[in-house]
Amino acid sequence: MRCLHWQKGHSKQARERDLYDLLIHERTFSRLEARLKPLAEQIAPHTLNDSSQFRRPWGGEGTKGVIAYGNTDAFFSTAVRDFVKEVYSAPRLAWFQSIAAGLDNEFLQKVGQKAEIYTVSHVQAHAIAEWVLWAAFDFFGEGAARRRSQxxxxxxxxxxxxxxxxxxxxxxxxxxxxxxxxxxxxxGAHVTGVRRSSAVSPFADHMLHPDQLTPEDIGLADAVLFCCPLTAQTENLGNADFFAAMSPGSLFLNVGRGPLVDEDALIAALDQGRPAHAALDVTRQEPLSPESPLWGHPAITLTAHTAPTTEGTDRRNDEQFLENLSSFLTGKPLRHEVDAAAFKAQSSVFGT
Structure with missing residues (x-):
């Protein structure tokens, strides 16, 4: 359904104000409107609801370009296709704020190449880290045995x-x-971190470059967590050789991307007890087919890419968006801006 651009009696002068269109889900706008009001001379909200209706609640229409907030309300709306079309059709996409941390999604790659400024979010890391703790407590705490006893x-x-x-x-x-x-x-756990940066971290006892990682390092771990980006180098990182190096009785967790793991190799490894259990929040195919053997395997705990899904994540994303919006409108640097070259690199790797 096309947008309801102008209310009856709206003046030509108001319509022609030098504003940015703000493409935002109606639910998000309702939540943030009071905090957006001070910016009324710079933005013209353009809202979309789950019924695919576009509205302009403040009446104005922007001429300087489009700002778009791609958050949970927009991405998981039944009207997400209308949101996508509106982004793609923008003559000038001045800035796109994404709540995702990764760049490997096909839509986000295209948006990243179109947008003059593209920013990501890392605030979901708090919720995902708690998901990791939940899975660890359940496995090492014999949660399944406790539930059977009850x-x-x-x-x-x-x-x-x-x-x-x-x-x-x-x-x-x-x-x-x-x-x-x-x-x-x-x-009190011992943590070894693996990353390309040589910077030390107060949150690891030991740091390794990926090229330094050995089967012995893998075998020393009681738990292995994947949370790295998906690249040509990390696709199928979790393969038969990797799992064979894990210790019997260990836990494997993946909160990164599904294609980091060869799922057939993982199932075969679980059947051999190395690792003993896998906790997965991401899979190669999403949504996962009902026929997938991952669903029913007794040594797999599976959640539907929901590790970051908390009220806290939504609140922190809104705060980052508002902070970046203020910075954008005043010409200051934005948090977590992604260089356009990163999208070109992803495009060349995955052929999008």
Whole structure:
């Protein structure tokens, strides 16, 4: 449904004000309108609801270009296709704020190449790190055995292992990896981080470059966490050789991208007990087919890419958007801006 551009009686002078269009989901706008009001002389909100209706709640229309906020309300709306079309059709996409950290999504790659400024978000790292702790507590704390005891009405002791006494290998020690490492070290766990940067981190006991990682390093870990970007170098990083190096009884976790893992190799490895269990929030195919063997494997805990889905993540994303919006309108640098060359590199790797 086309947008309701002008309300009856709206003046020509108001229509021609030098504004930026702000493409934003109606639910987000309702949440933020009071904080956007002071910017009324610079932006013209252009809202979209789940019924595919575009509206201009303040009446004005921008002429300077489009600012778009791609957040959970927009990306998971039933009207997401209309949001995408509006972004693609913008004559000038001045700035796109994404709530995603990665660049490998086809839509985001195209937007990144179109937008004059593109910013990402890393605030979801807090929620994802807590998902990691949840999976760790459940596995090392024998959660499945405890639930069976309750279901069977058996009053019995269930010995377990303290997470604080485990060793972790975290492949990808950026925002997510460091947030997970910080929480794990606070519990007393030993953390080895793997990343290309040579910078030390207070949230790791030991740092490795990927080229330095050996099968012995993998085998020392009680838990291996993947949270690195998907690149030509990291695709199928979790393969048969990698899993064969893991210790019996260990835990494998993936919160990065599904294609980091050869899923057939993972299932075969789980059947051999190396690793003993896998906790996956991402899969190669999303949504995952009902026929996938990942669903029913007894040694797999599976969630539907929901690790970052919390009210806290939404709130922090809104705060970052508002901060960046203020910076954009006053000509200041924006947080987490991505260079256009990064999108060209992704495009050449994945052929988009």
């Amino acid at each position: 279901q069977d009405r058996k009053w019995q002791k269930v010995p377990f292992r303290e997470v604080g006494e485990t060793r972790w290998l975290i492949y990808g020690f950026g925002h997510i990896g460091e947030n997970a490492g910080r929480r794990l070290k606070a519990l």
